[in-house]
Amino acid sequence: MSNPNWFSWYSFPFFAPLSGAVAQDIETNVGAQLDDDVAKKLSVTERFDALSDAVEELDDKLATLAKALGQTPTLETFGEKSGQTTPMRRLRNMVDAVNKIKDRHRRDADLEAKRALSRLKTVDPARYSEFIREYEEGGR
Template sequence: MSNPNWFSWYSFPFFAPLSGAVTQDIETNVGARLDQDVAKKMSVTERFDTLSDAVKELDEKLGTLAKALGQTPLHETFGQKSGQTTPMRRLKTMIDTVNKIKDRHRQDADLEAKRALNDLKTVDPARYSEFIREYERRL
């Protein structure tokens, strides 16, 4: 036989102790794990709101300081000559976009709650009255 593996036909599987198959879950993307852990603590919207509020507050304080020193606030001067938008203006656009989306979701939730209450009132007026009393007590 010219096949160098001819003996494999006659051999039986032999595994030394602890030499069997090993399955190990290795996650190479540490950033993904970090994102998941952070997302458990705080949503993307909460993080965005916190960061945008902090930047706006910082901008207001720096603007007040600049005006007190007789200077033009930075967010008013960046990009004026070249026609570019400033990071503060882009942030304001982002904040406005997020606020519009939040408003739309609030309106949808409000309509859904009204529909559910109207359905409950139609189906079970006694339970509707009880629900309203419970809700008013919580306020």
């Protein structure tokens, strides 16, 4: 016989597990999806800056209130025990570390811009002058 399916008439229909067409909507991890959506809107740095600014503002208001009441506690010293770092102190250390990294990136970007402008001035003085003029006019 030339028909490739001739045997199907004589065989019992048998379907192995997962052998048929499967149409199933698989739910993704909702937490990961939420993290992705938030990351698209706000960077980690923006979120960290907002949280640290809020805590710093809270610390300032607590210090003002403490002065008005004739006391001196702040978030930094509140609950401090000998040799133990407070959460506020840890946050300030983290903010300082982030600020150092930001400063390093600013210096690197500044240096890179100066090198690029110096190279442009050497390679194409006319375009360099035009670029400076455009920059001073506030356009691009």
